[in-house]
Amino acid sequence: MVDYGGVRFEGDDGGLFGPAEIEHFLRTEHERARRYKYPVVCSVLSIDRLDQLQDLYGYEARETIVKSVVRVVRAAMRDSDLLGRLAGDRLLVLWSHTNKETGALLAKRLLAAVKRQSFDLDGRMLKVTASVGVSHNGAEDAHSFDTLVAVAEEGLLVAQKAGGDRHVETELYRLHESRRRGVEAPPAPIPAAFVAPSGPARPRPSLSDELVERDLKIELLERRVAKLMAMLDVSEEELRRVRSARQVDVGVPSIYREVQGLSSDEAQHERKREMMRTIFEANLALRSKAKEGGAVGDGAGT
Amino acid sequence: MTIPDAKDKGVLYLGIDLGTSRTSVAASNGVRETVASYVGYAKDPVALKKLGKETLYGDEAIANRLSLKLYRPLAHGVIQADSDPEGNMRAAIDLIKEIIRRARPKADELVYAVIGAPAQASIKNKQAILDAARSTVNSVMLCSEPFSVAYGLDMLDDVLVVDIGAGTTDMCRMHGTMPEDADQITNTFAGDHVDSKLAELIKANCPGADFSKEMVKAIKEKHASVLDEMPRALVKLPVMGKPTEFDLTEQVKAACRSIVPPIVDGIQQLVASFDPEFQERLKGRVLLAGGGSQIKGLDHEVERQMHERLGSGRVIRIEEPVYGGANGALKLAHDMPAEYWEQLK
DSSP, X not given: OOOOTTOOOOOTTTTOBOHHHHHHHHHHHHHHHHHHTOOEEEEEXXXXXXXXXXXXXXXXXXXXXHXXXXXXXXXHOOTTOEEEEXXXXXXXXXXXXXXXXXXXXXXXXXXHHHHHOOEEETTEEEOOOEEEEEEETTSTTOOSHHHHHHXXXXXXXXXXXXXXXXXXXXXXXXXXXXXXXXXXOOOOOOOGGGOOOOSTTOOOOOHHXXXXXXXXXXXXXXXXXXXXXHHHHHHHHHHHHHHHHHTOOOOOOOTTSSOBSOOTTSTTHHHHHHHHHHHHXXXXXXXXXXXXXXXXXXXXXX | OBOOOGXXXXXXXXXXXXXXXXXEEEETTSOEEEEESOEEEEOSHHHHHHHSSSEEEHHHHHHTGGGEXXXXXXXXXXXXXXXXXHHHHHHHHHHHHHHHHHTOOOTTOEEEEEEEEOTTOOHHHHHHHHHHHHTTOSEEEEEEHHHHHXXXXXXXXXXXXXXXXSSOEEEEEEESSOOOGGGEEEESOSHHHHXXXXXHHHHHHSTTBOOOHHHHXXXXXXXXXXXXXXXXXXXXXXXXXXXXXXXXXXXXXXXXXXXXXXXXXXXXXXXXXXOGGGHHHHHTOEEEESGGGGSBTHHHHHHHHHHHHHSOOOEEEOSOTTTHHHHHHHHHHHHXXXXXXXXXX
16 A cells, blocks of 8 residues: 555455545546546446345445455555545545556456455355456546546446356446536447438438348347346346355254144044034134134133 | 044144243253253354354353353343344344253254243233244143143142242242143242342442353352351452452342242142132242252242241252253143144144
């Protein structure tokens, strides 16, 4: 970590910068990078399904996992890089002098390193995955640090929605820059195949145009189906993993699965049968009274 | 044994002794479990973080009570309704769920349970216990606790069962048929009474000693005896923060002996109102059951006082005081015809 002249910016979070501190450094670093024209990459990392893991294993397990992932991230960082903890246990890293390609490589390395970790929780070995959203200041519209963070967070969201264990850069710098400035984003360029002349005398598209349009729609749908199938696979795998991690107790079979009831060979069989009937009737009466609204009076046998 | 229909396959029978102090289950899959009847809920997020779970049961709940809202949902053998009835009901439901979970039913099994209730619990209390159980089991019945003890030991004729729990002592005479109200007596001279008596005596005899209910209960469980020559009960209690040793031998003995006269009163009442021809036989077959029967020398002391007041008497302590009620309830659950269970679903 960089020595900031003895000023301690560390909180109680194991030496991580808090949201306000990391924002301060990010702004400064981004401004410096702009002035001296060097590349920086911003990554937002989140551990997949952390809340569900907390539900299963408790809050302490969550902290153990987060701290371990922090160690992994730190091992991948240089002294000049900055790491902070955002709300919801998301980790924000600012990689100095790092371009887009190296940023993607670093994200892949982080994901692989997180996957290699294993945790012993209540005697059960557990592995986790993470998702990373990435942004860089080399993009045309990456004018501010707010835009960098927004694009990285958007990438994280997309990575999580796609099942996690991946990194995503959305390239939506222009949209977020426009939002930041409070203006409408310019419309995205429309594919030529969708462009048609306006006005009442619009000629009917040719058969070849219609075919191209249909092919595009089919391709789009196929991509959606492939994406959904991939998400389904990830979800099923996750379900299998969670089930095995929980080691669901299948129970103990009753030894009376095959035989039950009062044997007619037993001594006092008749007398016991009569007692069973009395107990049953008393319970039946109790239930009837409950349904009627609870007239009081005790029944024999119970 | 009879071969059941296919519908009877996959049934787990449970006998549950829902006690003020301990709740025990005996199951037809061979599992036997007991848990102290305490349920605790994490007080706040800090407690939740420390404990790692929201609800704790039994000894674990007692050990972490400072971080918990602690419930002992049963009083005198029935669900408490005096203070925080909703909280006690929720705790009772959770306790029943927990004891059933500990019986480890298979996912595809029907669960049929017989629960022992104090002999003279009111209809309202019985319905509260049934309401708590119904959310967890497929079919449930109640039976009188002392009856289930006698049924489990197959002693149905001319036996007087004395079931000493924490909240109540239930006495029931068996004469070959189902016991009626007149055959059963319940009083509150039981484990909790010994605790409060012992607390009184410690307060009076150990000036400055600081102690809690749980500490008194632990002292009782370790040293309980009514024997004249009992081992010395040397106990360390804090006085102004300093552990100080006290000899509580006489206090423990006196507290434990305090429940004997009311028990013998009950026995006398049940014997005196029995058929005179069979009174001698009844006096010769008194069964001591329940956690309270573990007080050393209690059987001999009850017998001695029976001789003094009734001329004769023979008291037998059952082998498994903690599981006696649950074992009997399990036997009842198993012997109950399948059609009865079906009708009560």
